[in-house]
Amino acid sequence: MTERDHRPEPAAEDSDSWTEWDVPAERWLLSGYCRDQRERTVLLELAARIVFPTVIVFSLYLLFAGHDHPGGGFSGGLVAGQAFVLRHLAGGRLDDSSTLSMRPPVLIGVGLTIAVLTGFAPLLFGEVVLESDIYKFTLPVLGQIKLVTNLFLDIGVYLLLLGVVLDLLRTLGSGIEANAAAARREQS
Amino acid sequence: MTTVNLTMAIVLGGLYSAGFYLLMQRSLMRILLGIVIIGHGANLMLQLAGGPPGRPAMVGEAAPENMADPFPQAMALTAIVITFALTTFLLALAYRSWVLLGHDEVQDDVEDRRIRRMERRLAESEDDTESEATQ
Amino acid sequence: MTLLVALPILLPLAAAGLSLAFGRFADVQRVLGMVVLGVLIVDSAVLLYVADTFGPVVLQVGNWPAPFGITLVADRLAVLLLLVSSVVTFAVLLYSIGQRITDYGRGASSTTFHPIYLVLCAGVSLAYLSGDLFNLFVAFEIMLSSSYVLINRRATATRIRAGMTYTIVSLTSSLLFITVIALVYAATGTVNLADLAQRVAELPDGLQTALGLIVLIVFGVKSAMVPLHFWLPDSYPNAPAPITAVFAGLLTKVGIYAMIRTQTLVFAHNESWRLMLAIALITMIVGALGALAQNDINRMLSFLLVSHIGYMLFGLGVYDTAGLTGVILYVIHHITVQATLFLVSGLITRHTGTVALSRMGGLAKASPLIAVLFALPALSLAGIPPFSGFVAKLALLQAGVEAGTWSAYAVTGGAVLTSLLTLYAMARIWTRVFWGRVRKPEADPDPEDELVVGTGTTARAMVISTGLLVTVSVAIAVAAGPLAEISGRAAADLMRHETYSTVVLGGDP
Structure with a gap:
């Protein structure tokens, strides 16, 4: 029995249209199908749904603010990870709406590669490994932009951290839950 | 040379002794807690190595000579991250041991x-x- | 030029990232790992030439000046060890691929082995090259956390038990390391080694001794010096052979390297160091006697590893140029030979299906190749003349005799005795494993896991990589003259560290 079997049957085609008119266009509960009812808190699921984008945006703010304000790739990545942790707490392992199409190890690998290659980049301009530079320029709408080149290193770190948190959720969260569920099934 | 105030010295002593006491137990969970506590102790010590607490940390809040020493903070941050990662690893190890052996005791x-x-x-x-x- | 210093650290890290990203393509991972470690050998060879001819190469990472930023220093000692280590990591990776422990079970390939192994290599390089105490800590953590993963990988009940001991002990010593960094920083306000060399000398004597001793304990645990060695023979033998080989070859030696670096540069002594001599003597004897009691071939080799750590401590205890030359030669010799012996033990286990000496026999007839591959490093470890062990031991014994104090004489005697005991232990392995009645290979106790044992055959890549290391070990003996000269110059650098400080701090001695 796969986990997808828990999904409710799609609404029958011939259902009366008047029952559908006030059904929200979006799913508000996380995955649209139930885990064990006793473990479910609708409040948390709803809150997770609302808070998730906010947290991601905040993590992006931290990523870009990181040069001379509190923040940076590390804390940004952790905060973004927290958003996924919240989803995990709300939806558990059955919440497949939060899975990225990229597998966490690949995310870690890409992040690490970006970070290290950024370290090499200054050599192309005849500078020392991991040296960073500040560029200031003005864009039409956004106004003056201050670009610090170690932002790219931070982006790498951000991805790496996000990957690590997702991998932890996958192995220590969902993995253990799935093991426990399998053990319960064997017992019954 | 930086010195520590008495309260902090006592706190440090407490953290280290509690940590090492737990470290000598048989159960991996307790050992894990011991390592976490010693880790906190060590990181607190790193923080204190930078001088007395309470000085401004952010650029622009005060003249450079009145600001907190950022170096131990950077080191403590790195050390905290490392301890955090290894704690997670030990937790996974304890879980694995519990799955395989049914308990998490360190054996002979x-x-x-x-x-x-x-x-x-x-x-x-x-x-x-x-x-x-x-x- | 400074790129050469950054490459040994950044290249394996980048490769680890790529290797993770290409986790589904086992061949890409293999080629990537081998190519990167091959480049590392070339890089460190060039670096050795540069450092030996023009003096230490210093990289101030990100162009931050010395006492504030991260400094990487490639002096003779660091680069010499880096070269040997990269040869060993290269050979061991080839062996691991040959033994297929890089896989996950018999069918699927694993995505994690290669990235973690490469991160381990990066950690080892960083430990050699780092120019400050905190970076050294980070390097140790990079190295050790990957080693935790490697030793607990595919965790069976026995491996978990062994891995737990290893992980907890290493973690405890790491926490002590943070503590001592905090203490050193509180006392001096710097963690840069070159800067510390000057600032620590200004501290009161008692404080210097106390800090020096805590640092000694930290690295003592990592390098398994008696009485802090207990975790090693318990945990190493339970990992697969190539992993044990790389741990035995590199991790303990990195501990020794850190000990040499800190005790010569930061906590310099004026004369021969009695405490260290005593520890060296105990380490040698306890390790050798422990080895004789064992029945498991890997445990026997692990105890011998502990015992031979004593030789390196001996040279450090003598504390003069001759002694340190001996240590450097010995570390170089021991990295290759100890790794080779564990690799051969892996070959033996694959052939016979067991690690118990009492259940093997007649392997000389069944597989003469393994016998040759074992005999050369075994004789070298015992210090028989034409091999690398002899050169290194001779240098150490000479230094011990020339030091001329009674404690140095005592340890010299102990070293000769340990040498004999090592030979005895090797003879024991030889008679049990290679002589006697030919036995049928035992059945594989766990047919599911990726480790194939008891086949009665050898795999080509495993033999080639072991052969490569044996050749390197012979080459070390052949090139003993030039090698001893470089080691002598490296030791002289260690004894008068003004050069190091000047180069790192930028002409302000």
Whole structure:
């Protein structure tokens, strides 16, 4: 029995249209199908749904603010990870709406590669490994932009951290839950 | 040379002794807690190494000579991250041990026990190992 | 030029990232790992030439000046060890691929082995090259956390038990390391080694000794010096052979390297160091006697590893140029030979299906190749003349005799005795494993896991990589003259560290 079997049957085609008119266009509960009812808190699921984008945006703010304000790739990545942790707490392992199409190890690998290659980049301009530079320029709408080149290193770190948190959720969260569920099934 | 105030010294002493006490237990969970506590102690010590607390940390809030030393903070941050990662690893290890063995106790070395048994046997009959060797 | 210093650290890290990203393509991972470690050998060879001819190469990472930023220093000692280590990591990776422990079970390939192994290599390089105490800590953590993963990988009940001991002990010593960094920083306000060399000398004597001793304990645990060695023979033998080989070859030696670096540069002594001599003597004897009691071939080799750590401590205890030359030669010799012996033990286990000496026999007839591959490093470890062990031991014994104090004489005697005991232990393995009645290979106790044992055959890549290391070990003996000269110059650098400080701090001695 796969986990997808828990999904409710799609609404029958011939259902009366008047029952559908006030059904929200979006799913508000996380995955649209139930885990064990006793473990479910609708409040948390709803809150997770609302808070998730906010947290991601905040993590992006931290990523870009990181040069001379509190923040940076590390804390940004952790905060973004927290958003996924919240989803995990709300939806558990059955919440497949939060899975990225990229597998966490690949995310870690890409992040690490970006970070290290950024370290090499200054050599192309005849500078020392991991040296960073500040560029200031003005864009039409956004106004003056201050670009610090170690932002790219931070982006790498951000991805790496996000990957690590997702991998932890996958192995220590969902993995253990799935093991426990399998053990319960064997017992019954 | 930086010195610590008495309260902090006592806190540090408490953290280290509690941590090392827990470290000497059999259960991996307690050992884990011990390591976490010693880790906190060590990181607190790193923080204190930078001088007394309470000075501004962010650029622009005060003249550079009145600001907190950022170096120990950077080191403590790195150390915290490392301790955090390894704590997670130990947790996973404890879980794995619990799955495989049904408990999370740190056990004695099996081979050590086997050698001790062999020694006892050797004392009982001198030629026992000889025959084992030529078998 | 400074790129050469950054490459040994950044290249394996980048490769680890790529290797993770290409986790589904086992061949890409293999080629990537081998190519990167091959480049590392070339890089460190060039670096050795540069550092030996023009003096230490210093990289101030990100162009931050010395006492504030991260400094990487490639002096003779660091680069010499880096070269040997990269040869060993290269050979061991080839062996691991040959033994297929890089896989996950018999069918699927694993995505994690290669990235973690490469991160381990990066950690080892960083430990050699780092120019400050905190970076050294980070390097140790990079190295050790990957080693935790490697030793607990594919965790069976026995491996978990062994891995737990290893992880907890290493973690405890790491926490002590943070503590001592905090203490050193509180006392001096810097963690840069070159800067510390000057600032620590200004501290009161008692404080210097206390800090020096805590640092000694930290690295003592990592390098398994008696009485802090207990975790090693318990945990190493339970990992697969190539992993044990790389741990035995590199991790303990990195501990020794850190000990040499800190005790010569930061906590310099004026004369021969009695405490260290005593520890060296105990380490040698306890390790050798422990080895004789064992029946498991890997445990026997692990105890011998502990015992031979004593030789390196001996040279450090003598504390003069001759002694340190001996240590450097010995570390170089021991990295290759100890790794080779564990690799051969892996070959033996694959052939016979067991690690118990009492259940093997007649391998010389069944597989003469393994016998040759074992005999050369075994004789070298015992210090028989034409091999690398002899050169290194001779240098150490000479230094011990020339030091001329009674404690140095005592340890010299102990070293000769340990040498004999090592030979005895090797002879024991030889008679049990290679002589006697030919036995049928035992059945594989766990047919599911990726470790194939008891086949009665050898795999080509495993033999080639072991052969490569044996050749390197012979080459070390052949090139003993030039090698001893470089080691002598490296030791002289260690004894008068003004050069190091000047180069790192930028002409302000």
